[in-house]
Amino acid sequence: MASVKPPQSQGDSIQKKGGRRRDENNxxxxxxxxxxxxxxxxxxxxxxxxxxxxxxxxVLNPRCEGVFDPAxxxxxxxxxxxxxILWRHGFFGKGNLSRSEPSWLVRQINIRKAAGKQMTSEExxxxxxxxxKQFKLDRARAIAAAAAEAEAAFAEGRIISAEETxxxxxSAATWKPTPSIRNAVTPPSERSRxxxxxxxxxxxxxxxxxxxxxxxxFFLAWALDSWTSSIPKRYGHxxxxxxxNVYIFMQLEPMALPDIWRAFQAAHMPLHLEAPLGHGxxxxxxxxxxxxxxxxxxxxxLGWVVKNGVKFCVDYLLYKxxxxxPGSFPVYDDPEDAKSSPYNLPNVAPFTWQWLSTIxxxxxxxxxxxxxxxxxxxxxxxxxxxxxxxxxxxxxYSVREITIRRFVPARxxx
Amino acid sequence: xxxHPTYATLATxxxxxxxxxxxxxxxxxxxxxxxxxxxxxxxRLPSCERCGFRGRRPEAGTFTYVVPCSLSETVSIxxxxxxxxxxxxxxxxxxxxxxxxxxxxxxxxSMGITKPPA
Numbered sequence: 001m002a003s004v005k006p007p008q009s010q011g012d013s014i015q016k017k018g019g020r021r022r023d024e025n026n027x028x029x030x031x032x033x034x035x036x037x038x039x040x041x042x043x044x045x046x047x048x049x050x051x052x053x054x055x056x057x058x059v060l061n062p063r064c065e066g067v068f069d070p071a072x073x074x075x076x077x078x079x080x081x082x083x084x085i086l087w088r089h090g091f092f093g094k095g096n097l098s099r100s101e102p103s104w105l106v107r108q109i110n111i112r113k114a115a116g117k118q119m120t121s122e123e124x125x126x127x128x129x130x131x132x133k134q135f136k137l138d139r140a141r142a143i144a145a146a147a148a149e150a151e152a153a154f155a156e157g158r159i160i161s162a163e164e165t166x167x168x169x170x171s172a173a174t175w176k177p178t179p180s181i182r183n184a185v186t187p188p189s190e191r192s193r194x195x196x197x198x199x200x201x202x203x204x205x206x207x208x209x210x211x212x213x214x215x216x217x218f219f220l221a222w223a224l225d226s227w228t229s230s231i232p233k234r235y236g237h238x239x240x241x242x243x244x245n246v247y248i249f250m251q252l253e254p255m256a257l258p259d260i261w262r263a264f265q266a267a268h269m270p271l272h273l274e275a276p277l278g279h280g281x282x283x284x285x286x287x288x289x290x291x292x293x294x295x296x297x298x299x300x301x302l303g304w305v306v307k308n309g310v311k312f313c314v315d316y317l318l319y320k321x322x323x324x325x326p327g328s329f330p331v332y333d334d335p336e337d338a339k340s341s342p343y344n345l346p347n348v349a350p351f352t353w354q355w356l357s358t359i360x361x362x363x364x365x366x367x368x369x370x371x372x373x374x375x376x377x378x379x380x381x382x383x384x385x386x387x388x389x390x391x392x393x394x395x396x397y398s399v400r401e402i403t404i405r406r407f408v409p410a411r412x413x414x
Numbered sequence: 415x416x417x418h419p420t421y422a423t424l425a426t427x428x429x430x431x432x433x434x435x436x437x438x439x440x441x442x443x444x445x446x447x448x449x450x451x452x453x454x455x456x457x458r459l460p461s462c463e464r465c466g467f468r469g470r471r472p473e474a475g476t477f478t479y480v481v482p483c484s485l486s487e488t489v490s491i492x493x494x495x496x497x498x499x500x501x502x503x504x505x506x507x508x509x510x511x512x513x514x515x516x517x518x519x520x521x522x523x524s525m526g527i528t529k530p531p532a
Contacts, residue, residue: 069415071428072436073514076415096440096516097448104448207419207447211516288486308515310485 033090066217068260073267075217076209083210091305091319092220093210098122100307104208112204135175142169213308214264215293221260222391223297261390264289283388285396286377294397295375313362318371360406372402415439420446427456427465434464434482441482441510444518445469451478461496468501479507480520494523 064082066075077083077093083102086092095102103120110123146169212220265287295316296306304318363370378396387393415421415435420443421428428435445451445467454469459481467480479501483489489509498507506524 069436071415071432072440072512072516074516094515094517096443205419207443211514213514216515308513308517310511310513310517310519 064220066212068217068263070263070267072211073214075212075214077212078209080206086210086212086220091307092216093212094308095208096211097208099125102208102210105204105206108204135170138175139170213292214267214289215296216306218260218264218289218293219296219300222257223300258390283385285379285383285388285393290393290397291375291377294394295373295399297394298399312366312368313359314370316373317368356404360404364406370404372404374400374402376400418443424456424465427458430458431464434484437482437484437487437510437512438465440512440516441480441518442467444510444516445480457501459497459500461500462493466497466501466507477504479504480510481507482510482512485511485513498525 064077064086065079066077066082068075076096077086080102083093083095087101091100094100095104097104098107098120099122101121103122107120107122110120262283265283268288299306299316299318304320307317307319309315309317360370376398378393383393383396387396421439424439424442428438431438442454442456446454450472451469452472454467457466457468457479459466462481464482466482468477469480470476471478481494481497494507494509498504501507506522506528509521509523511519511521
């Protein structure tokens with residue numbers, strides 16, 4: 001669809017507006033991870049320590065609390081302050097009633113006020129879809145009218161030139177939504193307006209929570225921590241949750257890291273094999289949690305934001321700087337070396353060319369690059385049971401990428 | 415999940431079909447709160463070992479049927495056909511695919527060939 005360029009006199013003010021929003025976004029989303037550094041007041045201390053190569057700033061890890069929900073295989077953050085911290089510092093998680101950032105409460109408030117001044121992304125999309133629907137209706141009507149006129153003219157013996165027909169049919173560039181459409185989207189229908197008046201009496205409860213996938217939660221709890229590789233040997237006695245980014249609770253009990261490790265893997269086990277917290281049941285290296293975690297850790301460490309890609313028929317989407325910046329890369333996750341396993345890991349069998357072409361087409365349509373990412377899972381014989389009972393087993397996994405782009409020699413000369 | 419206000423409506427159904435509890439719960443919440451459907455009814459689908467939903471989309475007159483499933487599950491045509499039967503043979507049904515991060519995508523499935531909308 002061609003975009004309409006604004007007239008030159010408005011160009012500058014739009015430029016400034018865009019710049020201001022960009023700066024505001026740059027300020028809010030400045031931190032790529034939920035770790036900040038404290039400001040050090042004493043300039044002398046900074047320089048003195050700087051000589052030895054030591055930084056005086058302390059690492060501040062904001063503490064967030066989450067609840068592990070085995071049924072949905074996720075960790076829920078119900079505190080909206082924690083949700084905002086995790087979202088703004090690295091785009092972790094997703095609002096369970098929204099497309100990305102938890103915005104359900106804001107949308108409900110907007111519906112109540114029926115002013116619609118501050119539109120969330122869902123509302124913008126809804127408005128765009130309604131306008132497109134109306135445009136299609138108008139165009140269909142115009143085509144039908146032109147055809148009828150042509151028929152009538154033919155019957156009379158007149159000839160209508162092609163240019164006249166073309167101008168009467170609206171194109172995407174010249175069509176403007178009628179005012180009735182603009183009003184139709186924002187205010188609700190009569191029925192819901194009565195409900196809103198009733199609801200005004202009671203305050204609106206936020207029924208939305210932020211949902212983290214198990215790999216994301218484990219990344220925040222374990223990888224962004226001050227843990228070193230010697231800790232797993234002593235895990236029976238060490239004290240956890242002192243510098244963890246996310247405290248994970250199961251029902252009302254805070255979970256310690258080894259419990260989290262076992263429970264997250266047990267969540268993927270078929271129900272009839274599940275023992276409480278996976279005790280006594282053999283852990284396998286091809287557990288979906290482990291495979292997905294290796295993938296997430298690899299790309300997060302390289303600075304990508306990893307999001308679920310089910311809406312684009314791929315496994316994951318990689319964003320350079322959060323969904324605000326366009327130009328993301330859907331990544332297809334393809335594990336090898338899977339031995340007989342009770343897990344139904346996707347994409348283990350070699351895939352067909354038709355499938356690959358389909359995915360490639362869909363993604364080039366939406367202007368994203370397709371990357372196939374291969375996660376190699378170690379064989380059962382190579383990973384001892386002691387190793388797999390801790391994150392030390394991650395060193396046996398490896399990730400490699402292949403980028404696929406369609407090449408058309410005739411058209412891609414430059 | 416248990417402490418959420420909408421759990422109470424679904425409690426008996428989720429306990430009966432624990433394997434699909436997560437997907438069912440997420441779909442129900444999405445339909446009720448995010449998509450703002452009205453008159454949502456839970457319908458048991460014993461052959462698929464889960465519950466489906468029937469409700470009305472906002473500004474729509476007819477009922478729409480939804481079957482929840484999880485991204486990690488495999489679905490077969492026979493399974494979908496039995497779901498349609500247990501719904502009472504509607505013309506079309508929506509398959510709600512849930513991912514772990516709570517993204518839900520809906521696919522519209524009909525019996526036989528259907529012309530795409532204009």
